[in-house]
Ligand code: ATP
């Protein structure tokens with residue numbers, strides 16, 4: 001396919017803690033699969049991370065860790081544009097303009113805003129505007145597709161609403177982005193609480209919650225061993241049995257088998273056998289990522305150069321959209 005006809009993709013992950021298997025299956029794994037067919041922009045969204053308080057030294061380290069994990073998971077900087085959001089000032093510039101066309105009521109309805117605001121002693125204006133910045137990321141690159149986990153569906157829909165409103169007010173400007181969810185693993189649950197989404201900010205302060213991509217095998221085994229199941233015995237994909245279904249889903253992701261094959265494999269077995277098998281599968285599945293990460297960690301200069309080049313490549317695309325938007329609004 002000729003370069004010009006390739007569809008554009010944008011997605012990002014916040015450097016807000018240790019990446020976990022949900023970030024991999026919900027996002028990264030699907031990014032890796034499309035880096036040849038599409039024109040991909042994969043971002044480390046540090047401006048999103050500061051919508052809740054972050055320790056500066058931890059944030060700085062987190063940005064590098066996420067960048068290294070992109071590579072360790074198979075993102076190839078020669079085939080995609082990967083960069084740090086704050087290295088391109090156009091994100092914040094477009095965000096401000098979009099802030100001025102977005103009704104506050106749209107933002108107050110966002111479920112992520114409501115749950116994150118409830119957990120903060122003081123809610124920043126940035127936390128409310130978070131999805132506008134996300135819309136700016138996507139629209140700046142005129143992305144056709146946004147591969148994310150289920151929790152981000154509402155934000156991508158909002159980005160479409162914002163694009164539609166801008167286009168109506170100022171003339172056709174933005175491409176309408178589409179959300180792309182994985183068929184399996186769009187919402188992995190916490191192992192300590194299978195009613196809640198596995199989340200990296202929770203993973204940072206609660207052992208037993210997440211399967212982190214860099215956890216050593218003994219920690220993974222322990223976390224899975226302690227996973228909350230239920231009082232039954234049945235090992236089946238059943239939406240009413242959240243804990244067991246979550247473990248089975250993780251097993252399915254790691255082994256690539258069908259649900260039917262997995263159910264027949266575990267027929268007649270107890271939860272201890274299930275957990276042992278899930279732990280073996282997860283350990284093998286994550287091993288290459290952890291190994292590649294430690295190789296990459298040994299050459300710190302490399303990632304800086306990858307990120308510098310990524311920001312440079314993103315520049316002309318971002319500048320072109322921002323220039324058009326600025327002109328249409330009547331600024332400058
Ligand atoms: P935080 O707790 O800081 O909000 P997070 O773990 O929710 O972090 P994000 O940076 O918000 O992670 O998300 C990065 C990507 O991973 C998004 O595409 C998101 O949809 C996806 N994702 C996050 N958690 C899960 C999950 N439990 N299952 C599947 N996908 C997930």
Ligand code: LTN
Pocket residue numbers: 010011012013014045048133134137138146148152155
């Ligand atoms: N809010 C997203 C991260 C994010 C993003 C984006 C995802 C910021 N900008 C643009 C897709 C496209 C999250 O996963 N919490």
